[in-house]
Amino acid sequence: MFPEEALVNAVCECGMTLDRPRSRTQCSDCGTGMCRSCSIEVDGVTYCRWCVTSIGRAA
Ligand SMILES: [Zn+2]
Numbered sequence: 001m002f003p004e005e006a007l008v009n010a011v012c013e014c015g016m017t018l019d020r021p022r023s024r025t026q027c028s029d030c031g032t033g034m035c036r037s038c039s040i041e042v043d044g045v046t047y048c049r050w051c052v053t054s055i056g057r058a059a
């Protein structure tokens with residue numbers, strides 16, 4: 001669904017540079033690549049901190 005070609009600019013929204021595209025975390029909702037500190041796992045699905053807020057599933 002989210003071709004990696006579209007994610008070549010591996011920089012997290014928080015400004016953190018992601019030097020290993022394949023190992024970085026990707027949001028299951030919006031597909032945004034993000035650093036570990038910005039990823040949040042909900043029920044086994046990884047979301048970015050922004051989507052977790054928007055879907056209202058943060059504990
Ligand atoms: Zn980040």
Ligand SMILES: [Zn+2]
Nearest residue numbers: 027030048051
């Ligand atoms: Zn997201």
